Amino acid sequence: MTARSVAQLLQSAPATALPGTWKLVRGRAITLRPTNDGILRVAHGRVWATIEGPHGVTPSDSGDHVLEVGRSMYLHAGQSVVIEAWNQRGASYFAWDPVFVTQPVRPRVTATAVLQPMADLRAALALALRAAGQLATGLTRLAWDRLRGGQAGVSRCPDGALG
Structure with missing residues (x-):
């Protein structure tokens, strides 16, 4: 995530936000550009996530995904995704958890x-x-x-x- 997008999210999150998550209000979208591999998790509501291409020919590889509570998506470093709250009303809450790959240590x-x-x-x-x-x-x-x-x-x- 870029520093600007994190700052925008933090400013829009009220004190009642779910701990460890960011709030995304209905009608708003944000682009995440992770510098590490990680997992996008939906904690509340649902989001529409569009991963940058190229995409395959099957619906599961189309680049567009709807993630609901408890669902997650693995993203690679440098792969951007646009997420938008996709609820009838209210906000969605999501978390970004980086995944650190262990490197074998040579003696x-x-x-x-x-x-x-x-x-x-x-x-x-x-x-x-x-x-x-x-x-x-x-x-x-x-x-x-x-x-x-x-x-x-x-x-x-x-x-x-x-x-």
Whole structure:
């Protein structure tokens, strides 16, 4: 909706207007030019809505629609519609509800995406090197002990049993 059309609607709406709606008196028409996709809803009365062309050949795609209480119409951004109160007497009330389309959010690729795995690999490599060093030390001691004729890691009790 343009700022001018909103201002005109607000000036014509009395304090008794339905909350969240705009009043459109009989015999008046207004053009809506939404900048976002949205839904035109009729809260009271009925309106005649004419969507700008091109139009199809079927009556439901003719561009002209009569919307009554509880009915709504989806409009795309930039698509204009002229609405007019279409009652025997009294005013119609309508609401315009924008529909915001969610955009998928791609995760930001940051240095953390590379630095964290690199730090994990560095820690894993340090642990692997330490374990390899301990294994080499243990194997060396075992081999040295065997060469000297002892049994590494096995001690004998005084009665000859292994303990």
